[in-house]
Amino acid sequence: MAYAVYSDSLGSAKELEIAVDDFLADPAEETLQQARDAYKAARKPYQQCYTAGSHKNSPELSNQVIFPYTGMLLHDMGEALADFDIDNKPVDGDIPVEFLVTATQWRTTPLWGVGLTHAVDSDATFLHDGRARMLMEAILWHDGEAQTSKDAVLKLNARERALLIGFLNDL
Ligand code: HEM
Numbered sequence: 001m002a003y004a005v006y007s008d009s010l011g012s013a014k015e016l017e018i019a020v021d022d023f024l025a026d027p028a029e030e031t032l033q034q035a036r037d038a039y040k041a042a043r044k045p046y047q048q049c050y051t052a053g054s055h056k057n058s059p060e061l062s063n064q065v066i067f068p069y070t071g072m073l074l075h076d077m078g079e080a081l082a083d084f085d086i087d088n089k090p091v092d093g094d095i096p097v098e099f100l101v102t103a104t105q106w107r108t109t110p111l112w113g114v115g116l117t118h119a120v121d122s123d124a125t126f127l128h129d130g131r132a133r134m135l136m137e138a139i140l141w142h143d144g145e146a147q148t149s150k151d152a153v154l155k156l157n158a159r160e161r162a163l164l165i166g167f168l169n170d171l
Contacts, residue, residue: 078143115169
């Protein structure tokens, strides 16, 4: 049953991918309609597959306490982390760039698993635009609402800094 659902889901996902590629190669009313139809056709098996495989429905994994290390909120991180415009200039932090979100507001990334980042991809980098190569570099970019935390880190001695990075790498 699970295999049948998965196989339907995979098949319709492949058809959707082809339809979207066709639309991108030749954007027209007809190819757009075909992509829309493929999307609708792919939704059902995907939902069934998701519901069949989702952790939500595995009793042994539900109601678990997790520590994702994120407030899941947006924070003003200061001008240095502001988004860039198409001319590669930092956008004024007061201007909403996405609905009500301003150019300096970012969601607190879940730090859970951050220590595995380089095990998964040795070239991976940190922060929304990947500008930080190391965890400490990511911390030093914190400003705005997170400035107090950065200042506290700057006061740590070498051993305490190593412990902090060790803690993050253990998450
Ligand atoms: C000493 C305390 C803190 C540490 C060690 C820390 C660590 C980090 C690290 C390592 C990242 C990069 C994660 C990644 O890219 O995968 C990050 C991102 C972030 N942190 Fe913190 N953080 C601290 C405090 C705070 C505080 C107090 C706030 C908010 C008030 C905050 C808000 C954020 C946000 C919004 C991002 C994402 C920024 C972006 O993507 O450009 N952090 N933090």
